[in-house]
Amino acid sequence: MTLRSRALPWPAVRLSIRQSVLLSVLLLNGATVAAAADDPCTGGKWDITQEHALFSKAPEAISAGHDLASAPIMKAQKMYELALSPQSGVTFILPPAKKMLADGAFAGLVHMQVPAAGAYRVSLDQGFWIDVVGNQKFIESTDFGGVPGCTAPRKVVIFNLPAGDVVLQLSGAAKDHVRVTLTSAPAAAH
Amino acid sequence: MFALRLLRRRRLRIKYEVGWGARDQLFAWRTGAIVLSLGAASVTARGRLLFWRVGMLFLGAAWVTAPAFGVIHDDSTSISRPSITRTPAAPPADTTPIGTQPFTDHRNPPSYRKLSDAEFARYDLGMAVFNTQFVPAGTPNAGRRAGVGPLFNSSSCDSCHNNGAHGRGPTGDGPAPSPLVIQLAATPTKNPTDPEGDPVYGRVLNTVALDGVPPEGVLMIRYEETPGHYPDGSAWSLRVPRYSLTNLRYGPLSPRTLVKPRLAPALFGVGLLDAAERDTAGRDAPTGHAAALGTAAGDQGRFGWQATALSVQDQTARAFAREMGLTSTDMPNDDCTHAETACLQAPSNGSPEVSADIFSAVLSFQRYLAVPASPTPHPIPDQDANTFADLGCGACHEPRLPVTLTDADGKEVSAVIAPYTDLRLHDLGNRLADETVAGKKVSSKWRTAPLWGLGYRMSLEHFPTFLHDGRARSAEEAILWHDGEAASARTRFEQLPAPQRKAFLRWLDTL
Numbered sequence: 179m180t181l182r183s184r185a186l187p188w189p190a191v192r193l194s195i196r197q198s199v200l201l202s203v204l205l206l207n208g209a210t211v212a213a214a215a216d217d218p219c220t221g222g223k224w225d226i227t228q229e230h231a232l233f234s235k236a237p238e239a240i241s242a243g244h245d246l247a248s249a250p251i252m253k254a255q256k257m258y259e260l261a262l263s264p265q266s267g268v269t270f271i272l273p274p275a276k277k278m279l280a281d282g283a284f285a286g287l288v289h290m291q292v293p294a295a296g297a298y299r300v301s302l303d304q305g306f307w308i309d310v311v312g313n314q315k316f317i318e319s320t321d322f323g324g325v326p327g328c329t330a331p332r333k334v335v336i337f338n339l340p341a342g343d344v345v346l347q348l349s350g351a352a353k354d355h356v357r358v359t360l361t362s363a364p365a366a367a368h
Numbered sequence: 369m370f371a372l373r374l375l376r377r378r379r380l381r382i383k384y385e386v387g388w389g390a391r392d393q394l395f396a397w398r399t400g401a402i403v404l405s406l407g408a409a410s411v412t413a414r415g416r417l418l419f420w421r422v423g424m425l426f427l428g429a430a431w432v433t434a435p436a437f438g439v440i441h442d443d444s445t446s447i448s449r450p451s452i453t454r455t456p457a458a459p460p461a462d463t464t465p466i467g468t469q470p471f472t473d474h475r476n477p478p479s480y481r482k483l484s485d486a487e488f489a490r491y492d493l494g495m496a497v498f499n500t501q502f503v504p505a506g507t508p509n510a511g512r513r514a515g516v517g518p519l520f521n522s523s524s525c526d527s528c529h530n531n532g533a534h535g536r537g538p539t540g541d542g543p544a545p546s547p548l549v550i551q552l553a554a555t556p557t558k559n560p561t562d563p564e565g566d567p568v569y570g571r572v573l574n575t576v577a578l579d580g581v582p583p584e585g586v587l588m589i590r591y592e593e594t595p596g597h598y599p600d601g602s603a604w605s606l607r608v609p610r611y612s613l614t615n616l617r618y619g620p621l622s623p624r625t626l627v628k629p630r631l632a633p634a635l636f637g638v639g640l641l642d643a644a645e646r647d648t649a650g651r652d653a654p655t656g657h658a659a660a661l662g663t664a665a666g667d668q669g670r671f672g673w674q675a676t677a678l679s680v681q682d683q684t685a686r687a688f689a690r691e692m693g694l695t696s697t698d699m700p701n702d703d704c705t706h707a708e709t710a711c712l713q714a715p716s717n718g719s720p721e722v723s724a725d726i727f728s729a730v731l732s733f734q735r736y737l738a739v740p741a742s743p744t745p746h747p748i749p750d751q752d753a754n755t756f757a758d759l760g761c762g763a764c765h766e767p768r769l770p771v772t773l774t775d776a777d778g779k780e781v782s783a784v785i786a787p788y789t790d791l792r793l794h795d796l797g798n799r800l801a802d803e804t805v806a807g808k809k810v811s812s813k814w815r816t817a818p819l820w821g822l823g824y825r826m827s828l829e830h831f832p833t834f835l836h837d838g839r840a841r842s843a844e845e846a847i848l849w850h851d852g853e854a855a856s857a858r859t860r861f862e863q864l865p866a867p868q869r870k871a872f873l874r875w876l877d878t879l
Binding site for chain 1: 473475476492495496497499500501503504507508509510511512513514521522523524526527530536538539540542543544545546575576583586830
């Protein structure tokens, strides 16, 4: 087996003036490393075309709840910008499943209306911890992903959700706003 | 350091050994015993002598203790804490290894032993810090969370070592996931354990930055499939990575910079590995490595894909500074270079950004973190373990290592762990070697990757990846990438009949 590489037919790259000419051609691991200007939000672990499209639209701004009673409703296939509260003033249904420092963190709760049982993606423009609670129990994620440098979205978590109402708990956020979507996950590639 | 070996018969021999293997030496030193090991040996197809100890005679020992620490799985999720009243003895070779625990909630991984209240408090705080998303210096009320960046790769330990596990590697072409970073090293270097970085980009290509500071670049990956087949005709395919560093903010890297793609390794059991005996007697010296270290005699690196970090503490300080932009007492500078003025001028959270208290808590979490027991029971416990030995895998993936630990009362105890690593560097051939920007292959030696926890990984991950950059999509592919010192073991694996090969791979899932 020969693993020595040959030069790859990478397309010519045109970089902006601001970026200047920043090309570096590397050889490593028997691999050709060539400069290319790629969109960090595409070509990752999953096809996130639908989420990417939603994140390019204007969001509906709502305030996340500081407890279950004040939690608003969020629908699938739509982007929201949630205003979060200082975590010290938020009452969760269940404490966040992951222990973490909460100094100065923001948090909130929101109902998610799930139209039909199945796999769904919860996508955020920032990377921080989320839980989904249904019937007073955590619904464990089945997978997660995200790409550095991409905020549209930055983090994608997949859950198998029952139809009806579940609650999204957001905790440990660095900022007091977060953009979030709930989308159905393609059956073959979630 | 002497041995008397009387070998009788050619294929099956009884070996009498006045034992100065490392473990025997440790035992004898602690007990005053002379150790005679009885066992059987055979010669492999390569002419290598394999020895199986079936019993030990201890001469002159006043007492032989039961295993002081190597206990004892009961119905609880913690191992029992033994009462230690005297100098610990090395455990017998057949002692049950310690370290594994069932992971009933992977978000809340257990310690490998029952902790005292004080220890648990540190473990729990450390886990919380480990999971914490750090925020920029100057964030209001951020307290202990402040200081990430200005340049970094991830803002929490957990985002790469999720729940302490192996980083999720690339699934295919496209941008690299967070747990895969590009480390950069100047060549040649006088400091092989911690070489200088690229003169402009430093020791890690930081792909994320705070507002106002440009990230250093983007790592893109494209794979090419390289097909092959076993002698029995079964097909396999390996994916060869093509790395592309794009949008390099400060121009090209130095041609002499070594580019090292590295996937975040699992942290399970690192405290136990840290506690493994640092013996060298009777074992091959780590190839060209220990001698290069400017550390105390007998010390050697054992963490990181190439054993460049001397301890969990060393490795943690490096990751905080270079991949998260968080300074500590051990590493007071992050990865900004003189060329990166915006990085140098960005606000800091003081020095150090991670307090000694927080840093030590993270170490406590890692040091006590258990190894997940495999959820996969194995129907035939010995047969495929023998295959592992027969193939020669165990020569480097050493099934057992002795450790010296402290129990919850602060007493020193000896035990055995089953990490399937010798913690040493081995040449795995040019196919896995890193290269400089100019294309020169460097450092194809890799620390033997521990195999414990493999079954847990396989049960948890949709797309597990293996080796230093996640190029292998299965343990099988990882084996097929082995070359150099491991070439003959790989060849024997390839020559296994297909049913035996598959059974062996299933057995790996029980580790």
